Amino acid sequence: MEKQSFSEKLKEGKFVITSEIGPPKGTNIEPHLKEAEHIKDRIDAFNVTDLQSSVMRLGSLATCKLLIERGLEPVFQITCRDKNRLALQSDLLSAYVLGVKNVLCLTGDHTTLGDHPDAKPVFDLDSVSLLQVATDLMNGKDMKGNELDGKPEFFPGAVVSPGYEPLELQLIKMEKKIEAGARFFQTQAVYDLKSFEKFMKMVEKYRVPILGGIVLLKSAGMAKYMNEKVAGVSVPDRYINMMAQAKKEERAKVSVQIAAELIKGMKGLCQGIHIMPLGWEKYVPLVLEAAEL
Amino acid sequence: MLITKPKDSREIESYFEKRVFVFKCYGCREVYFPEQEINKFVEERAKSISGIAEVDYLCNESFSKIYIEKNAHVIRNSDVIVVFSCGVGSQVISKLMENNIVVPGCDTCYLNGFQGLTVLDCDCNQCGECYLNYTGGICPITSCAKNLLNGPCGGAKNNKCEVNPEVDCGWIAIYERLMKINKEKILVENKIFVRNFEKIIKGK
Numbered sequence: 442m443e444k445q446s447f448s449e450k451l452k453e454g455k456f457v458i459t460s461e462i463g464p465p466k467g468t469n470i471e472p473h474l475k476e477a478e479h480i481k482d483r484i485d486a487f488n489v490t491d492l493q494s495s496v497m498r499l500g501s502l503a504t505c506k507l508l509i510e511r512g513l514e515p516v517f518q519i520t521c522r523d524k525n526r527l528a529l530q531s532d533l534l535s536a537y538v539l540g541v542k543n544v545l546c547l548t549g550d551h552t553t554l555g556d557h558p559d560a561k562p563v564f565d566l567d568s569v570s571l572l573q574v575a576t577d578l579m580n581g582k583d584m585k586g587n588e589l590d591g592k593p594e595f596f597p598g599a600v601v602s603p604g605y606e607p608l609e610l611q612l613i614k615m616e617k618k619i620e621a622g623a624r625f626f627q628t629q630a631v632y633d634l635k636s637f638e639k640f641m642k643m644v645e646k647y648r649v650p651i652l653g654g655i656v657l658l659k660s661a662g663m664a665k666y667m668n669e670k671v672a673g674v675s676v677p678d679r680y681i682n683m684m685a686q687a688k689k690e691e692r693a694k695v696s697v698q699i700a701a702e703l704i705k706g707m708k709g710l711c712q713g714i715h716i717m718p719l720g721w722e723k724y725v726p727l728v729l730e731a732a733e734l
Numbered sequence: 735m736l737i738t739k740p741k742d743s744r745e746i747e748s749y750f751e752k753r754v755f756v757f758k759c760y761g762c763r764e765v766y767f768p769e770q771e772i773n774k775f776v777e778e779r780a781k782s783i784s785g786i787a788e789v790d791y792l793c794n795e796s797f798s799k800i801y802i803e804k805n806a807h808v809i810r811n812s813d814v815i816v817v818f819s820c821g822v823g824s825q826v827i828s829k830l831m832e833n834n835i836v837v838p839g840c841d842t843c844y845l846n847g848f849q850g851l852t853v854l855d856c857d858c859n860q861c862g863e864c865y866l867n868y869t870g871g872i873c874p875i876t877s878c879a880k881n882l883l884n885g886p887c888g889g890a891k892n893n894k895c896e897v898n899p900e901v902d903c904g905w906i907a908i909y910e911r912l913m914k915i916n917k918e919k920i921l922v923e924n925k926i927f928v929r930n931f932e933k934i935i936k937g938k
Binding site: 526548550551553554562564565566567568569570573584600601602605606607609610611613614616617620621629670671672673 | 879880881882883884885886887888889890891893896897905906909918921922926927928929931
């Protein structure tokens with residue numbers, strides 16, 4: 442039986458699992474593809490990041506194409522940081538002819554946060570107007586209303602940050618994204634199930650599938666760093682202590698245990714999970730096993 | 735109303751190997767002009783200096799013309815004209831002295847809100863399609879590092895911008911301002927905005 446696509450599974454209300462590939466800084470993509478192939482039976486789709494953290498890397502679209510060639514389903518992440526509206530529309534059309542269906546439309550981190558802080562930040566469009574553009578293209582028109590010769594078919598998605606403050610402002614933006622055509626959401630890393638549950642109750646009315654974000658903790662230091670620096674993320678002390686008390690060789694095990702606990706808690710709350718392993722791809726199968734998925 | 739800083743001496747040192755005529759513009763001195771640093775730099779190279787003109791508002795062409803004429807005899811014997819002013823002053827001198835080598839001695843810094851009489855926190859990008867009626871009177875273009883028009887990015891932490899933690903997130907400020915007048919719902923009702931850059935390029 443052929444594997445059901447990511448969008449079909451969501452439409453049927455099945456619990457979906459996505460993971461993430463961050464293309465390398467350079468051309469050495471093979472190990473990343475191998476890692477993905479290794480877990481492909483358990484993952485419904487792989488997000489491919491678009492110059493993640495504003496660091497110059499191999500491109501998202503090329504990596505998506507390589508995944509498709511190996512029978513893996515990609516989620517093409519596309520940001521507004523580096524391209525104007527002409528390039529973004531063109532890249533969406535290019536993605537479609539290369540076989541990409543899922544597109545995750547993002548504003549993107551600011552250029553000054555990456556390894557080329559002196560670059561020109563573009564931000565000609567933003568996540569909301571980019572989603573609208575994807576919708577326009579699907580309707581056979583470019584964003585100026587010009588007729589297309591052949592139209593693409595996408596499953597557009599977006600992100601939301603459940604831990605953002607003020608949350609109401611985040612929900613306003615989420616509503617705009619839905620209005621512009623977002624059909625699914627992936628979230629920022631979740632560590633607090635209570636507040637995530639509250640968030641899910643607030644967004645229930647939108648009837649759009651939500652995939653809860655999971656980031657594997659690598660150390661207590663990483664957790665503290667995220668609490669201090671990363672927007673919308675707050676790791677509870679209990680998890681920080683668990684990571685701090687674990688011996689170095691036990692850390693991965695404890696991290697897997699924490700992720701599994703969070704996933705189990707999310708199962709009844711949202712429609713899927715999005716795992717961002719950040720280099721710890723090899724532990725993804727262990728996480729899924731521990732979470733009984 | 736511009737703020738300048740002296741150029742790195744390594745960039746302009748070679749000009750002072752020849753005869754140099756110096757313009758200093760004091761027009762914006764009340765706001766900021768790196769006078770002491772420039773005077774020190776020029777004094778240290780005194781033997782290369784053919785003459786100095788201290789002018790208020792080099793940007794005013796008719797003033798500048800008078801000073802050029804007054805110093806014509808010295809300028810004639812100079813190889814390079816170095817202008818310590820903002821980029822506007824340097825361009826005016828360059829335009830008025832087409833047959834001379836005119837170079838700036840300063841870099842002009844980006845400055846918010848320099849339109850008007852004094853430097854302000856509020857800034858106008860002169861975008862040609864004012865959004866302030868949709869955003870509670872706070873400009874989303876100048877108060878957001880990404881110039882976002884349809885709501886905040888996810889990057890603010892503790893109300894501060896991801897680009898500069900010392901700066902408040904413009905979109906949270908917009909939201910809080912709208913809350914005060916019970917109008918935050920207009921953010922949902924607003925159409926999806928996309929900027930029209932043709933207005934800036936063609937001045938339409």
